[in-house]
Amino acid sequence: MSARNRKPYDRFKRLIDVSVAAVALVATAPVQAALAIVVRRNLGSPVLFRQRRPGRDGRPFDLVKFRTMRDVDLVRGLVTDEERLTPFGQRLRRTSLDELPTLWNVLRGDMSLIGPRPLLMAYLDRYTSQQARRHEVRPGVTGLAQASGRNEVPWEDRFALDVEYVDNRSLRLDAWIAVKTILQVLTRTGVSEPGHVTMTEFGAFTVDDGSV
Structure with a gap:
């Protein structure tokens, strides 16, 4: 992070991240163990989905989540997100339980x-200079764009909200985002872009997990 964009809140924010992630990992350990077994039975191995994503300043890290999709299989016709996402995977996404392993990324300092x-590495070359400012801070499990509608928010608006967060991050804003996110998870709104099972890729089409 550049010195010009550091805020006094950032150190306290990191303390909150470590404390909450550590407690949440312990509290959800039985749930994660049970989910790992169910994912193994429904989708096979590996249980976790890992993908390289850009972190603060664009530095890559490996994001971890529970798998919700089958592997690409041309013989079986499993190519698109719609074809690969299982009913079980849809339920995991609607409840956001697939995100629980991401707490490890928070504890490690990746997020x-x-x-x-954190989106795809391929997007880095597609951002405008203003949109790229979203990488001036650590990526989050949730953010202002997600609290404002999750995947129902168009890409351009999502990036504008990301930059707005970078400029205005504070304890009060983080608390508001956390509450709004919890309400959205409970009501299961905005899980996917209208007309899609996930979210269309920004700027181009590709075959990918689509879990953004």
């Missing part, structure tokens, strides 16, 4: 609880 969502 924050609140911040712009």
Whole structure:
């Protein structure tokens, strides 16, 4: 992070991240163990989905989540997100339980609880200079864009909200985002883009997990 964009809140924010992630990992350990067994039975191995994502300043890290999709299989006709996402995977996404392993990324310092969502490495060359400012802070498990509608928010608006968060991050804003996110998870709104099972890729089409 550049010195010009550091805020006094950032150190306290990191303390919150470590404390909450550590407690949440312990508290959800039985749930994660049970989910790992169910994912193994439904989708096979590996249980976890890992993908390289850009973190703060664009530095890559490996994001971890529970798998929700089958592997690409041309013989079986499993290519698109719609074909690969199982009913079980849809339920995991609607409840956001697939995100629980991401707490490890928070504890490690790859991510924050609140911040712009980490997207695909391929997007780095597609951002405008303004949009690229979303990487001035650690990416988050949830963020202002997610609290404002999750995947129902168009890409351009999502990036504008990400930059707005970078400029205005504070304890009060983080608390508001956390509450709004919890309400959205409980009501299961905004899980996917209208007309899609996930979210269309920004700027181009590709076959990918689509879990953004």
